Amino acid sequence: MSELKISCEAIREVEAVCETFHNDPGELIAILHAVQNKLGYLPEEVQRVIARKLGIPASKVYGVVTFYSFFSMTPKGRNPVSVCLGTACYVRGSDKVLEEFKRVLGIEVGETTPDGRFSLDCLRCVGACGLAPVATIGEKVYGRLNPSDIKKIVAEFED
Amino acid sequence: MKITSADALEGIRRSAAEALAVREEGDRSVSQEACGLDKGTPHLQVLCCGGTGCKASESAKIVENFRQSLREHGIADKVDVLVPGCFGFCEKGPIVKIIPDSTFYTSVRPDDVEEIVTSHIIGGSKVERLLYQDPSSGQHISDSKHMEFYRKQLRIALRNCGFIDPENILEYIARDGYKALADSLKRDSLEVLSDIKASGLRGRGGAGFPTGVKWEIARKFDAPDKYVVCNADEGDPGAFMDRSIMEGDPNSVIEAMMICGYCINAHHGLIYIRAEYPLAVHRLQVAIAQAREYGLLGKDILGSGFDFDIEIRYGAGAFVCGEETALIHSMEGKRGEPTLKPPFPAEAGYFGRPTNVNNVETLANVPVILTRGPQWFASIGTEKSKGTKVFALAGKINNVGLIEVPMGTTLREIIYDIGGGVKNGKKFKAVQTGGPSGGCLTEKHLDIPIDYESLAAAGSMMGSGGMIVMDEDDCMVSVAKFFLEFTVGESCGKCTPCRIGNKRMLEILDRITEGRGKMEDIDKLENLAKVIKDTALCGLGQTSPNPVLSTLANFREEYVEHVRDHVCRARKCKALLTYSIDPVLCKGCSLCARNCPAEAIAGEVRKPFVINPEKCIRCGMCLSRCKFGAIHVI
Numbered sequence: 199m200s201e202l203k204i205s206c207e208a209i210r211e212v213e214a215v216c217e218t219f220h221n222d223p224g225e226l227i228a229i230l231h232a233v234q235n236k237l238g239y240l241p242e243e244v245q246r247v248i249a250r251k252l253g254i255p256a257s258k259v260y261g262v263v264t265f266y267s268f269f270s271m272t273p274k275g276r277n278p279v280s281v282c283l284g285t286a287c288y289v290r291g292s293d294k295v296l297e298e299f300k301r302v303l304g305i306e307v308g309e310t311t312p313d314g315r316f317s318l319d320c321l322r323c324v325g326a327c328g329l330a331p332v333a334t335i336g337e338k339v340y341g342r343l344n345p346s347d348i349k350k351i352v353a354e355f356e357d
Numbered sequence: 358m359k360i361t362s363a364d365a366l367e368g369i370r371r372s373a374a375e376a377l378a379v380r381e382e383g384d385r386s387v388s389q390e391a392c393g394l395d396k397g398t399p400h401l402q403v404l405c406c407g408g409t410g411c412k413a414s415e416s417a418k419i420v421e422n423f424r425q426s427l428r429e430h431g432i433a434d435k436v437d438v439l440v441p442g443c444f445g446f447c448e449k450g451p452i453v454k455i456i457p458d459s460t461f462y463t464s465v466r467p468d469d470v471e472e473i474v475t476s477h478i479i480g481g482s483k484v485e486r487l488l489y490q491d492p493s494s495g496q497h498i499s500d501s502k503h504m505e506f507y508r509k510q511l512r513i514a515l516r517n518c519g520f521i522d523p524e525n526i527l528e529y530i531a532r533d534g535y536k537a538l539a540d541s542l543k544r545d546s547l548e549v550l551s552d553i554k555a556s557g558l559r560g561r562g563g564a565g566f567p568t569g570v571k572w573e574i575a576r577k578f579d580a581p582d583k584y585v586v587c588n589a590d591e592g593d594p595g596a597f598m599d600r601s602i603m604e605g606d607p608n609s610v611i612e613a614m615m616i617c618g619y620c621i622n623a624h625h626g627l628i629y630i631r632a633e634y635p636l637a638v639h640r641l642q643v644a645i646a647q648a649r650e651y652g653l654l655g656k657d658i659l660g661s662g663f664d665f666d667i668e669i670r671y672g673a674g675a676f677v678c679g680e681e682t683a684l685i686h687s688m689e690g691k692r693g694e695p696t697l698k699p700p701f702p703a704e705a706g707y708f709g710r711p712t713n714v715n716n717v718e719t720l721a722n723v724p725v726i727l728t729r730g731p732q733w734f735a736s737i738g739t740e741k742s743k744g745t746k747v748f749a750l751a752g753k754i755n756n757v758g759l760i761e762v763p764m765g766t767t768l769r770e771i772i773y774d775i776g777g778g779v780k781n782g783k784k785f786k787a788v789q790t791g792g793p794s795g796g797c798l799t800e801k802h803l804d805i806p807i808d809y810e811s812l813a814a815a816g817s818m819m820g821s822g823g824m825i826v827m828d829e830d831d832c833m834v835s836v837a838k839f840f841l842e843f844t845v846g847e848s849c850g851k852c853t854p855c856r857i858g859n860k861r862m863l864e865i866l867d868r869i870t871e872g873r874g875k876m877e878d879i880d881k882l883e884n885l886a887k888v889i890k891d892t893a894l895c896g897l898g899q900t901s902p903n904p905v906l907s908t909l910a911n912f913r914e915e916y917v918e919h920v921r922d923h924v925c926r927a928r929k930c931k932a933l934l935t936y937s938i939d940p941v942l943c944k945g946c947s948l949c950a951r952n953c954p955a956e957a958i959a960g961e962v963r964k965p966f967v968i969n970p971e972k973c974i975r976c977g978m979c980l981s982r983c984k985f986g987a988i989h990v991i
Binding site: 222223224225226227228230231261262265266267268269283284285286287288289290294297298301321322323324325326327328329330332339341344345346 | 408409410412413414447448449450592593594595596597600601632633634670671672673674675676687689690691692693708749751752753757758789792823825826827831836839840843849952954976977978981982
């Protein structure tokens, strides 16, 4: 077992979530959604707590967490950046936008900056193809992006 | 208030329809004069698009500004502000429509609201600068009926999107909502099913299986617990048809699921939706709650003795879950891995119970088929593909948006008439349909009438409705690689051809785009693609080589150029490019050097600058910054 990093309070919260779903293994994905909503991510200890509550092997929980791109085992930054790599954005140059985010933030896709300010991810289609290429930071959508805009946008979020 | 009979429903429909009648555009030949409070119009409505695309352009702020401005002018009681679903014309969003004169304002900014209120709503004169300008005539057009974008469209699945308030069930009822259900419950379920069969409706998720036949099979398997599942796991990157229907007209999906339940004798409905679609989830939740409140979901619906209820299940971002067996496993809380069919879900689906899975757009067609009759639906479209298809038209096209056209419309009509042609006057190169499972079609395919068979014969597929236009600046080898990267990332890993075969194909494409390819790689790629197509377990794997096969068939010379000449004609493949500065054209302004992220450009101001090829990372920043056209790329 890995080192215990989450608080007893968080464990109790996770257990409570499992109980609202009647500890039903068929509700595993719904439980993972609810827990990730509360904690922001799904570290190994949390997965073990869920597995114990539902009476299923931890490997099964891990299998599900890693199968779906929506679930994350690392905490996101305070300002999660997601660059759309849907086809519409791709043909309008989102690959270059992504490269520039990587360069400006100094991190790769799936990573978080050491100060916890930003994390970088890709997503597939925000549904704002008229604004392609698009990226989201938190809830806000940035459209018609040019690589040269990125530095300024990131600066808006400086603490 | 519960609606307990079909007659009570009809009474509600009549009173609600009156309020909605002002929104009908009618068949006016010329755009109508603006209405306004000062001109004696007693009541106006403002419709602000609440689709995801317009929301991304601050349409929520526009709504807020309207409400505030109307309050400040003391006319909030005379003007309703409503937020319907997607109008479709995303390129020109956010869209604001003023009723009763149907003025269609485009690209509205939050700051424009005050002018619309004082000039149009109060004064009765249109704000010309916000009207759509026809690109060929230069004239301002104030209603959507006269825009090229809408002229060739026929909105059946999208009939209520951009028209009704999706969070008000009464507006759905006003548009004959739940009438198909009420009528069906009075008929024998087998008769209703035969109507769906006779309409010729086929699955809109991609494969095109006849919906009526699917229901008939599901009906045959008897069990106490049967399920109707709505597949709302729209995973095709660059497609947003189903999302728009759920956001703009959630009740049509609910009604259709109930009709399906009645036909196949099921009482439980499940909607499997992506968690990444928060607005669609919210609208569905509201619609389900309202349907329950009105007694349209629950026990003894409309006094017929038929029970039905719906729950929402959340996906978590896995493309393969669009495949019905994978989707069912995901709903059971497992990894979304597909299984071999048979047994089909109709026999053993959700937790082993008989399950019928239909896609959102398919379901949205069902109520209107029953209210207007199967013959009416079957009269639209081609011999084997009936009705219409919704496409998310995007990419290098002037009019990006959500469109619905009769089957049999040609790609040329979609791209040039509705789409307004290729952006920035560039040359058309290809159109991609069917997403990662589809293919790229070229100029020579533009005149084929679109239906399931013709697209498949041309080497692509209907798919769920993504349609991406590409121009001369797109490298087809890179496009094939883009889709393959997607498939490799989304492969569930269960079967070897998809897990390993696609990875090998991607490695070959990496080599080719980096200038390390060999001529035999092209044959190897083609061979591997065919093997995967024949041997993969599920629909995702079997169709994953399509982007490679179709680009090989239509753009083979580009592959050859990459390998033999180390040339990427679209100048997309970085490794094959060399950037240089033309000493004659360069004015020595230093803009390129100041913007170069790799500090690869050096020189003295007012003298020609030079790029150091060792340091150059080929990002193209200098090219985009140079005002004198002095950067050359070979």
